[in-house]
Amino acid sequence: MTKQPLSSLDEWEDDLLRRYPAQGNQPVDTLAADTLAVNTERFRNYDAEARPGVKEFYRLNHQYQTLAFVRQKRQQYLTLDKRQMGIWEAMEYLNTLIDDSDPDIDLPQIEHLLQTAEAIRHANRPRWYILAGLIHDLGKILCLWDEPQWAVVGDTFPVGCRYSEKIVFYDAFRANPDFNDPQLQTEAGIYESGCGLDQVLMSWGHDEYLYHVVKDYMPPPALYMIRYHSCYPIHREQAYQQLMNDRDREMFVWVNDFNQYDLYTKRDQRMDVTALRPFYEDLISEFFPEKIRW
Numbered sequence: 001m002t003k004q005p006l007s008s009l010d011e012w013e014d015d016l017l018r019r020y021p022a023q024g025n026q027p028v029d030t031l032a033a034d035t036l037a038v039n040t041e042r043f044r045n046y047d048a049e050a051r052p053g054v055k056e057f058y059r060l061n062h063q064y065q066t067l068a069f070v071r072q073k074r075q076q077y078l079t080l081d082k083r084q085m086g087i088w089e090a091m092e093y094l095n096t097l098i099d100d101s102d103p104d105i106d107l108p109q110i111e112h113l114l115q116t117a118e119a120i121r122h123a124n125r126p127r128w129y130i131l132a133g134l135i136h137d138l139g140k141i142l143c144l145w146d147e148p149q150w151a152v153v154g155d156t157f158p159v160g161c162r163y164s165e166k167i168v169f170y171d172a173f174r175a176n177p178d179f180n181d182p183q184l185q186t187e188a189g190i191y192e193s194g195c196g197l198d199q200v201l202m203s204w205g206h207d208e209y210l211y212h213v214v215k216d217y218m219p220p221p222a223l224y225m226i227r228y229h230s231c232y233p234i235h236r237e238q239a240y241q242q243l244m245n246d247r248d249r250e251m252f253v254w255v256n257d258f259n260q261y262d263l264y265t266k267r268d269q270r271m272d273v274t275a276l277r278p279f280y281e282d283l284i285s286e287f288f289p290e291k292i293r294w
């Protein structure tokens with residue numbers, strides 16, 4: 001099968017909606033034990049019904065996201081010497097991404113960003129929160145630099161320690177070389193228990209990349225949202241508690257809160273990009289200089 005099994009990047013997010021159907025509009029703070037049991041059952045049904053492209057996507061992701069791969073990508077990208085762009089410019093650049101999606105069904109990338117930001121704005125959240133919504137997926141420009149889908153989107157998880165069985169399609173990790181390295185498969189792996197997620201290398205994708213691009217400009221809760229919004233194993237499944245510290249737990253309340261806007265914003269509602277632009281250019285200039293390094 002192809003190295004790009006999803007018809008568009010959005011197919012992964014659409015699939016998340018099947019795995020995590022909206023439960024009213026409540027932010028999911030912590031899952032009670034009985035909710036977890038229901039979750040396990042739901043996961044099983046989900047595995048059985050997932051679309052072939054989605055399954056193949058996770059197969060590649062789980063096989064190739066190794067500690068060595070993550071280290072290599074960090075070396076390649078975290079020097080931030082690919083481009084200099086302003087935030088709105090990066091939004092337009094991301095919008096040039098054309099995949100095999102159906103233009104009648106899938107919205108331009110810029111509209112998902114605006115939808116998320118607008119939902120947060122209408123909920124009267126702080127300005128930095130609206131801005132976090134606006135930029136949270138800009139790391140997907142990695143696709144424009146020929147990164148495969150499995151290294152841009154998908155649920156993220158720590159590497160260098162045992163893969164949690166709560167990660168979707170867990171069995172696909174058996175083909176990952178790290179899976180068979182006993183030193184990398186202990187509870188804490190190369191880390192110390194309770195060391196805090198900042199010490200932990202996450203699987204490579206749009207979240208981690210964007211975090212490094214914007215880390216000097218946004219307040220801590222926004223940075224947590226940006227860095228961990230795809231980490232469903234932690235913010236939805238409560239895995240990897242052994243690596244987290246108190247600050248992480250405090251900040252993950254924000255990550256969880258953000259998820260409602262990212263996942264459950266009405267996707268077919270069109271955005272008037274031109275009309276919204278002045279408000280958002282203003283907001284961007286409150287936090288960012290004209291150009292930043294990518």
Ligand SMILES: [Fe+2]
Binds near residue numbers: 137206
């Ligand atoms: Fe995302």
Ligand SMILES: [Fe+2]
Binds near residue numbers: 112136137262
């Ligand atoms: Fe998103």
